[in-house]
Amino acid sequence: xxxxxRRSSRPGVTPPGIESGFTLVELLIxxxxxxxxxxxxxxxxxxxxxxxxAVRERTEPLRxxxxxxxxxxxxxxxxxxxxxxxxxxxxVEDRDxxxxxASVLEFAAFTVPRxxxxxxxxxxxxxxxxxxxxxxxxxxxxxxxxxxxxAIPVSYPLTGPIxxxxxxxxxxxxxxxSWDTALNGKLPAAIxxxxxxAGGENPTPLTAVVVPRLAGS
Numbered sequence: 001x002x003x004x005x006r007r008s009s010r011p012g013v014t015p016p017g018i019e020s021g022f023t024l025v026e027l028l029i030x031x032x033x034x035x036x037x038x039x040x041x042x043x044x045x046x047x048x049x050x051x052x053x054a055v056r057e058r059t060e061p062l063r064x065x066x067x068x069x070x071x072x073x074x075x076x077x078x079x080x081x082x083x084x085x086x087x088x089x090x091x092v093e094d095r096d097x098x099x100x101x102a103s104v105l106e107f108a109a110f111t112v113p114r115x116x117x118x119x120x121x122x123x124x125x126x127x128x129x130x131x132x133x134x135x136x137x138x139x140x141x142x143x144x145x146x147x148x149x150x151a152i153p154v155s156y157p158l159t160g161p162i163x164x165x166x167x168x169x170x171x172x173x174x175x176x177x178s179w180d181t182a183l184n185g186k187l188p189a190a191i192x193x194x195x196x197x198a199g200g201e202n203p204t205p206l207t208a209v210v211v212p213r214l215a216g217s
Contacts, residue, residue: 062206064159065195068140069208071158075126076191076210078110081181087125087147090187092167094177095130097138101166101196102130103177108147110214121148128158130165137161137198163203164196187212 022030082088093104105128112122125147130138140162143155169179169188179188191210196203 092179101164103167
């Protein structure tokens, strides 16, 4: 009499000799979970990238403005003036672009001579001037030249779009927006420079106050 082996009909029990595997339903569920997790991971990744780009867009103008103010602090503190030399002057012109401050600043200052084969002195002439852009915004440019040489002045942009550039001079009693050593006969007691960053209805102002170390005569 033959012994007939019956396959177990109980769910979850695999008969001996038969390998277990995944059913089609299990594969579909696993695939669906993989798609959901992948979408969540990709969404998080792109959100982080967009956030980093947004932070970079906000911090770059701030970094540029701080670099400009640091440069102006160094140069204005070394500003020089002499009534006997026309080139040794300090001039601030009060201008605006669509109602936004756009001061023009020109002055002579002591500086470190450049190294190399090109001759240079230790006094330069610097000019900071706004350049009008589309949408009423401006960028700030800087032009320098050696005050004793006939070299071509070098001009280049310092910032991206900004909302304003204001230079004020302290005359001992109040802050004024114009100055000319040919008329005032001396350097300001202090100089206040404000760079307003573009963005929104209330632009962010960054301000530096500098006291020239040389009074001049």
